[in-house]
Amino acid sequence: MLSKLSQWFGARRREKALRTHAIDDALWQATLNGLPFLAHLDAADLARLRDLTSLFIAQKEFSTAHGLELTDRMTVSIAAQASLPVLNLSLDLYRGWVGVIVYPGEFVIRKTVEDEDGVVHEVEHDASGEAWDGGPVILSWEDAQMTDGTDAYNVVIHEFAHKIDMANGETDGHPPLYRRWHAPLDASAWADVFDNAYDQFCAKVDAVPQRHWARFERESLIDPYATDHPSEFFAVCTEALFVKPKAFEAEYPELYRLLARYYRQDPARAGALAGFGEPDLK
Template identity: 80%
Template sequence: MANLLSRWFGAQRRERALRKYAIDDTLWQRTLDTYPCFGHLDDADLGRLRETASLFIAQKEFSTAHDLELTDAMIVSIAAQACLPVLNLDLDLYRGWVGVIVYPGEFVIRKTVEDQDGVVHEIEHDASGEAWEGGPVVLSWEDAQMVDGSDAYNVVIHEFAHKLDMVTGEADGHPPLFRRWHAPLDTAAFADIFDNAYDQFCARVDAVPERRWSRFERESLIDPYAADHPSEFFAVCSEALFVTPRAFEAEYPELYRLLARYYRQDPAGTGALDSARA
């Protein structure tokens, strides 16, 4: 009886949230038209994404910095992009934190790092996004609008991929797998494919002569920044999966199939999920 009551109250809260945070038709269509990453979704998927985005907005607290005006268009566009990776998983994977902070443009991150000799340094660098373990997601609104699909770039998807990677702790490029969604894929199989792809990409980056570096940066589908850490490789490749899926599948077919199975989406329409079930 207690479980029935719990489910009933949960359903009631969901319906109230969907009514209270319903997304305006015109604003929703404008969002879909602006962001090419939604192009692989059919009408049923888009309906589920809209509901998930409404629930996301109900659960999270949006704020801005440097006097940036927070608008409904900002909130809906960020929510829709944030919910795309979990569309066929569960919004509950974003539990445990509430803040989404939006800056007008890039912002400064200050970090303490220890070098190989054990010397601690205070460093600063500009960033377009950051996801904190157990804390907020911070985004540059200027960068969040760089979404013409000409390259594999989407700062919102990138930072929320980090959040998925952090579900069970520090981001390491190996997000937790759940039997109800990912079987028969397991942790060992994921690591075997992912780690091999990461090692090969790092070797490729290391082999680029300095005189050709600028050209490599321009022409590489995967941003060389992905070689910094397995967590960055996972996040950058997640961008590629949703933003430039056909190019990603053509250049990294095995990695494409792996991430398609993880996210349970096949944006390039290759049949990757059907093959995984066979």
């Protein structure tokens, strides 16, 4: 009885959120026009993405910095891109935090790091996005609009892939695996493919002669930055999966299939669910 009552209240909250944060038809069409990598989704998938985008907006608090005006266009575009990876999973993967902070452009990150000798350094660098464990996602609006698909870059998908990676407590390139979504994929199967792909990519990058580095960096589908840590490799490959799926599958077929199984989407083909069964969504 309690379970049925809880489900009833959950359904009521969902319906209210969808009404309160309904997306205007013109704004939704403009959002789709600005995100050409959504073309693999059929009409039913796009309708679910629209609902999920509204629910995301209902659950999160958007704010801006440096005088940037927060607009509906900005909110819907970011929310739609953030919702895409969890379209066939659940917004539950984004639980435990609420803030999305949008800067006009790149912003400065200041960190304290300890080197191999135990010496602590204060460092700072420019960034286009950052995801805090238990905290907000911070984005550059200038970068968030780079969505024409000319390369595999997508700062929104990248940072929300980090949030998914964090959902099981560690940011290590090994996201949470749930039986109801990911069976028969388990930690061992994930490691067999993902860790091997990461090691191979690192070796590939290390083997590039300095004189050829600039060309390699321009032409590589996977940003060499992905060698920095397995978590970055996961986030960068997630970008490639959704933004350049056909090229990603052609160059890294086994890794493509692993991520497609994880996200339960097959972006290289029409229809998000091709071969992955029906979604189990809340």
